[in-house]
Amino acid sequence: MDWQALYVSLKLATVTSLSLFPIGMALAYWLNRTQFKGRYFVEALLTLPLVLPPTVLGYFLLVSMDSQHVLGGFFAQLTGQQLAFSFTGLWLASIIYSLPFAVQPILRAMEQVPDNLREAAWCSGISRWKTFLRIEMPLIWPGIMTAWILSFCHTLGEFGVVLMIGGNIAGETRTLSIAIYDSVIAFEHQQATVMSLILLGISVVTVTLVYSLNRLKYRVVR
């Protein structure tokens, strides 16, 4: 059992899902509140990581993280380190990879909140900020939790992208799914079984959580 790989996986999933919270909120809020011509294109772009083969996404990210390219070069200038084959690179890639899982649930939850609730609050003398905190946030909360759990799970199980840009550096970029693959290749089936059961367990718990949260949603009076 590769405890180090489990630690890397959990660390990656945690920082990725936490950083996706403000990004997902901002993108969903923007998409929900503004009407513009290219909206469908932006939404499609945000969904792309969902349908693109992870190896393809990983390949493009790997190329752009090369120190000869803009992103990689900028990072190298800033920190003096290489972005590819590092935990930071993995983190950035995971944010892009799991973006649809963060944006979609929050956006759907925001769309469920009728405009006139906001307006009713304003007409009751409640400031915009307080309206957001007291009215909108509680109503989209299940969506936020769903987004967090889904992006956590999705990052935990990612394989293709990690393999492409992370490689297989123990303690840095070797995640649990990579370790499982290694075990299978080395005919260490018992190890692979234990680690797979751990990932299965985490997935079952989180998916159950998502469904129980969705049941909690308040019925909006119509």
Added chain:
Amino acid sequence: MKRLSVDIRLQTPTQLDVQLTCEPGQMLALVGPSGSGKSTTLRCIAGLLKPHDGVIESGGHRWFDSHQTLSLSPQKRRVGIVFQDYALFPHLTVAGNIALALQADQDSSAQVDTLLEQVHLSGLASRYPAQLSGGQQQRVALARALARRPDVLLLDEPFSAVDRVTRRKLYLELHALRRQLSMPVILVTHDLDEAAMLADQMCVIHQGKTLQQGAIDEVLQRPKNLSVASQVDVRNLFEGELVQAGNSFKLRWHEHLFEVAQPSLSGNEWTEGEVHWLIAPAKILLHQQRRPSRGDQENAVNAVVEQIITLRGIATLLATVEGGHGQQLQLDVPEHVLQRNKITIGQKIGMSLLAQAIHIMPRSAKKEAGNHDKSGLA
């Protein structure tokens, strides 16, 4: 004096050209068909929508003034609004909904109780909106709107989402509650009966334009022009001709020549020519069969009863007028009068179209009434 006065114009999303005033303690019904701009007008008053031009003033305070580029936020205008679907906060209890609208520095629980009592909802403070009936939700919305002690109360079709029985109950409650309210109240509705029952004043709006504001009976029985007449669904609307008779005018209608007593006719604004005229069905005087009186001579016509429709003790007679080229008049008479005079279908009756009851409108207004359909000309 917390009088509300509105004089605004808007180009998008819909065209609006609205002038109205509402005195404190008074209820003004803003009446028009759906899509006529009623709700848009309320949104402008509440500050949810910004007009392109004009002034909104409440009790001497400017809420909106396009010349000074002044437009207060909804939070700064003291409005209370009840939305058509109530827009209650679904995650808060009844008390929570109301408490949020109260200013935080006051002791809210006592005030919540007072407000709930006012709308007959005591004991339901801890319920959630989804656990309430439609009528109860409407009362919560009303209490929440009143929590702010608004300078203006806006009601956007508040009865459209409840069933008939509940609606009748809520009418009575609102009628009683109104006596405790000292601010101007604007009631948006497409229901003329609702407006007539609850409000003091009526403002007719059509295609974004306010056509006439006045006391309910004034607007219903003396519409300014044909547009207003078709909006308030007048019956007994006819074409006629105004003819000079000495110092005054008479009204020629087919083979009849009627006395008229409209005060404005004595001014200089009228000339001989074609006009529209109407008479309220309840204002037509039915002659008693057995003993005709002298007063029956005034604008007397004979007619044959074609149809009798009875509703809640009032009988509406449709009668073809002799010498009226086949045109029909509608009369509203109490049912017992019908029985006492033994009026049946096919019977000939006499009646007087009293000079005081005849209302004359200029014919030129016909162009304004774009979608006026012929069937309105009874």
